[in-house]
Amino acid sequence: MPTSTPTSIPTGPQPTVPAAHKAPASLDSAHIGDIKGAFGTIKMDQEGSGSGWKAKLKTLLAVVGPGLIVMVGDNDAGAFGTYTQAGQNYGTSLLWTLLLLVPVLYVNQEMVLRLGVVTGVGHARLILERFGKFWGAFSVIDLFILNALTIVTEFIGISLGLDYLGIPKVVGVLVAAAVIIGAASTGSFKRFERVCMILVAGSLLLVPIIVMVHPGLGQMAHDFVVPGVPAGSDLSTVTLLIIGIVGTTIAPWQLFFQQSYLIDKRITPRFINYEKADLWIGIAIVIVGAGAIMGFTTATFAGQPEFGNFTDAGGVAEGLGKYVGKTAGVLFAVALIDASIIGAAAVGLSTSYALGDVLGLKHSLHRKFSDAKGFYAVFAGILLISAIVVLIPGAPLGLLTVGVQVLAGVLLPSATVFLLLLCNDKQVLGPWVNGKFLNIFTAFIIGILVILSLVLTSSVLFPDMTGGTIVAIIFIGAGACLLGCIAYVIYRAFRPGPAREAVSHSERREWRMPPLTLLEAPKVSTARRAGLTVLRAYLLIAMILVIVRVVQLAIGG
Numbered sequence: 001m002p003t004s005t006p007t008s009i010p011t012g013p014q015p016t017v018p019a020a021h022k023a024p025a026s027l028d029s030a031h032i033g034d035i036k037g038a039f040g041t042i043k044m045d046q047e048g049s050g051s052g053w054k055a056k057l058k059t060l061l062a063v064v065g066p067g068l069i070v071m072v073g074d075n076d077a078g079a080f081g082t083y084t085q086a087g088q089n090y091g092t093s094l095l096w097t098l099l100l101l102v103p104v105l106y107v108n109q110e111m112v113l114r115l116g117v118v119t120g121v122g123h124a125r126l127i128l129e130r131f132g133k134f135w136g137a138f139s140v141i142d143l144f145i146l147n148a149l150t151i152v153t154e155f156i157g158i159s160l161g162l163d164y165l166g167i168p169k170v171v172g173v174l175v176a177a178a179v180i181i182g183a184a185s186t187g188s189f190k191r192f193e194r195v196c197m198i199l200v201a202g203s204l205l206l207v208p209i210i211v212m213v214h215p216g217l218g219q220m221a222h223d224f225v226v227p228g229v230p231a232g233s234d235l236s237t238v239t240l241l242i243i244g245i246v247g248t249t250i251a252p253w254q255l256f257f258q259q260s261y262l263i264d265k266r267i268t269p270r271f272i273n274y275e276k277a278d279l280w281i282g283i284a285i286v287i288v289g290a291g292a293i294m295g296f297t298t299a300t301f302a303g304q305p306e307f308g309n310f311t312d313a314g315g316v317a318e319g320l321g322k323y324v325g326k327t328a329g330v331l332f333a334v335a336l337i338d339a340s341i342i343g344a345a346a347v348g349l350s351t352s353y354a355l356g357d358v359l360g361l362k363h364s365l366h367r368k369f370s371d372a373k374g375f376y377a378v379f380a381g382i383l384l385i386s387a388i389v390v391l392i393p394g395a396p397l398g399l400l401t402v403g404v405q406v407l408a409g410v411l412l413p414s415a416t417v418f419l420l421l422l423c424n425d426k427q428v429l430g431p432w433v434n435g436k437f438l439n440i441f442t443a444f445i446i447g448i449l450v451i452l453s454l455v456l457t458s459s460v461l462f463p464d465m466t467g468g469t470i471v472a473i474i475f476i477g478a479g480a481c482l483l484g485c486i487a488y489v490i491y492r493a494f495r496p497g498p499a500r501e502a503v504s505h506s507e508r509r510e511w512r513m514p515p516l517t518l519l520e521a522p523k524v525s526t527a528r529r530a531g532l533t534v535l536r537a538y539l540l541i542a543m544i545l546v547i548v549r550v551v552q553l554a555i556g557g
Contacts, residue, residue, distance in 0.1 A: 025515045026120040026263065027357060030364035035266050037062045038193040044266075063274040064281070065193050066116075066265060069346055070109065070258040071282030072200045074251060075289050076343025077157025078150070078404065080313045080336050082248045083290050086241060087297030088310040088319075090230040092215075094238075095223040095294055097245045098287050104250060104445055105283050107438065108416065111423045112255050113279065116262035117269050118432045119513040122357035123259045127418050129516050130425060131532070135418070138539075140358050142411055144382075147253055147351045149404045151386035154347070156397050157340035159390055160314035161333040164321075170391055176337070177387040180345045181380045187368030189264065196345065202338035203285065205331045206292045209320070212328050215299035220291065235467025239474070240459055243452050247408050249286070250449075252415040253350040260353030264364050269432075269509050300324055344383060352379040410457055410542045413449040414535055420446065421528075427519045430511045431503040436492070440485050447481030457542050 026032055035042040040062030086094045112123070119126065124143070128136025155173055162172035183195040229238055267275060297316055300323050301307040306315070313336055321329025349365075352375050356363025361374040369376045389395055420442050423434045434442070454477075455470055503511075513519075 025513050027122075027125065027360070028362055028364050030362070030366040031120060031263050031266060033266055033366075035062055035271075036190040036366075037065055037265065038190060038197045039064065041190075042271075059271070060274050060277060063265075063267065063271050064278045065196070066258050066261045066267070067109070067113075067275060067279030067282040068200050068285070069193075069196050069261065069282075069342070070254050071105070071279070071286045072203050072289075072339075073257075073342045073346035074249060074254060075203065075286050075339055076150075076347075077154045077160075077313070077336065077340040078343075078401070079248045079290065080157060080293065080339060081401070082241070082244050083293040084297045084313055084316040085310040086245065087294040088301045088306065088316065089308050090233060090238065090241075091298045091302065092220050092223040092294055093228050093230045094242060094245065095220060095291060096225065096227040097242055098249075098290050099224055101246065101249050102283060102287065103441075105286070106279065107442060107445070108250065108419065109254065109258055109279055110276065111419055111434070111438075111442070112259045113262065113272065113275050114429065114432050115419075115422060116259040117267050117272055117275065118429055118511070120263055121513065121516065122263065122353055122363075123256045123419075123422075124354035125357035125516070126422055126428065128358055129519070130422065130428065130522050131418065134536070135532075136358060138536075139415075139418070140354050142407075142539075142543075143252065143256060143354055144351055146404070146407050146411060147347045148382055148386055149400055149407065150251070150253065150347050151344050151382060152389050152397070153401050153404055154340040154344035155387050155390040156401065157313060157343075158337050160312060161317070161337035161340070164314055164317040164329060164333040173387050173390060176341060176344075177383050180341060180348070181383055184345065184349065184365060184379060185369050185376050187366070187371075189365040192365050193265075196342060199338055199342040199345075200285070203289055203335065203342075205335040205338065206289050206296075209324075209328050209331050209335075210292045210296045213296040213299045213320075213324055215295040217295075220295050224291065236459070236465065236470050237467075239467060239470045240456070243456050246449075246452060247412070247456070249290070250412060251408055252411050253347050255415055255419055256354050257346050257350035260350065260357065260363075264353070264366070269511070296320075296324075296328075344386075348379050348383050351382055352376070407543065410453050410539065413446055413453050414539055416442070416446050416449060417535060425522065427522065428513055430513070431508045432511065440489065443488075444481050444485050447484070448478060451477035451481070453542075457545065 032044075034044050040058060042059065042062050115123065115126065121129075124136065124140050127139045155176070158176050159169045159173055162169055184192050186192065229235070262275065300316075300319050304319070304323060306319055310316075317329045317333045317336070320332050353363055355361065355378050356372075356375045359374070362372040363375040364372065367375070389400075390397065420434070420439065422428055424439065426433060451474055455473055458473075459465055459470070
């Protein structure tokens with residue numbers, strides 16, 4: 001799996017590394033100070049973490065959080081629905097998709113990690129400053145719309161879990177919204193993170209379920225490493241489900257949330273290796289949780305009338321209660337509620353952080369409500385509106401869920417494009433910019449995401465599209481991406497970019513992005529301008545077509 005190599009020679013002509021800056025460019029003064037994590041505190045002037053394993057473990061416990069929360073938050077209501085659908089309808093035959101997603105998850109979030117700790121500025125603000133007002137406004141507006149719809153799906157998950165437990169939906173949903181808002185609005189970052197760590201621990205409720213169900217671990221291990229398509233299945237349906245697994249595991253809000261949360265936690269480059277460990281722990285929990293869901297869902301419904309007839313996560317809870325035992329059903333319902341709550345909190349915060357960054361609002365969990373009214377008002381507002389939508393009788397919740405998946409698929413490639421461009425911006429990351437091989441790998445992933453986005457969008461607009469057509473589009477597109485990457489490697493072998501001056505480890509560790517006002521304006525090449533124009537046109541057309549199609553479905557067209 002490719003890893004970041006920031007000190008290698010980047011591709012193409014590059015300016016020399018700007019002079020080192022030790023002062024962060026943070027837009028909110030609350031982002032500077034002691035690290036106050038759920039499991040410990042690190043003083044701002046504390047030098048090093050110590051050489052012994054006990055000292056390093058103490059540092060890790062204080063730093064851990066951003067990677068765990070962003071990853072576990074991604075195993076939310078939508079993920080529960082997608083993974084249980086895969087298990088109930090197709091067994092464990094699609095487990096291999098999770099293994100393929102591991103390097104994509106790590107590479108994406110590791111780039112975000114570097115941007116956060118080195119720049120001290122949120123993702124939305126960097127896009128605004130480096131790519132102009134259109135892209136800055138577009139990134140925030142589409143994030144707001146997509147996040148609001150995503151939070152609706154989180155409250156759908158909460159309502160399904162409450163329904164199984166026999167708790168009135170209206171009361172339960174509103175209480176859940178109040179708990180999320182209350183946990184984030186105390187003015188204590190440490191207190192909020194402790195609540196999140198409790199929710200992260202709650203995700204482990206899936207483990208006793210798989211113990212009770214006793215799925216075939218040998219078959220699961222085989223399907224995890226050997227790709228395959230369920231025998232006798234409809235190819236188009238399976239392909240779209242695989243795309244759904246990709247979309248529910250990798251989402252645009254993750255980029256915005258992790259970068260801003262790292263900044264709010266006051267993480268600096270000297271803790272970057274600890275944050276990478278935090279990210280790996282989070283990825284491991286996501287993969288274990290997703291695999292467990294597919295595994296026990298398969299074992300529960302195999303040979304039963306419900307196999308191949310997935311309805312929703314609530315139906316899975318009913319099946320567990322019916323075939324395994326009431327305890328298993330209750331544990332699953334509680335785990336679903338837990339996952340939906342942490343998902344809603346993380347998605348809501350990504351919105352508040354982004355708007356605070358772009359609009360210049362105070363935006364930190366270290367601040368009390370009275371000191372950051374706009375930040376908390378956006379957070380509370382988007383949660384309450386989403387909760388109310390779920391409670392509206394006759395609301396097209398199924399269509400909203402479809403809309404979320406498709407819009408996320410449309411927007412994810414563009415989010416990853418800007419992530420890659422920012423991670424190659426010398427003014428922004430200096431000696432921390434991407435290495436050549438990481439750029440090639442990421443470019444290939446972007447190409448694949450664009451293809452999957454096109455397939456997902458086309459499937460909504462043209463529901464009669466055959467499985468053969470879908471597979472042909474994917475294979476032809478993937479082949480073109482691979483050939484493009486190979487051609488670029490060959491080109492650079494004969495036309496290498498200029499070397500840059502070496503930077504010592506200590507200088508690199510201390511380098512921080514200077515204030516945004518001191519950065520030189522980025523040089524936009526003709527090729528980049530053309531590429532961004534094409535991307536803009538695709539996004540606008542795809543979003544309009546998807547919205548039109550969803551409206552048609554809502555009115556019975």
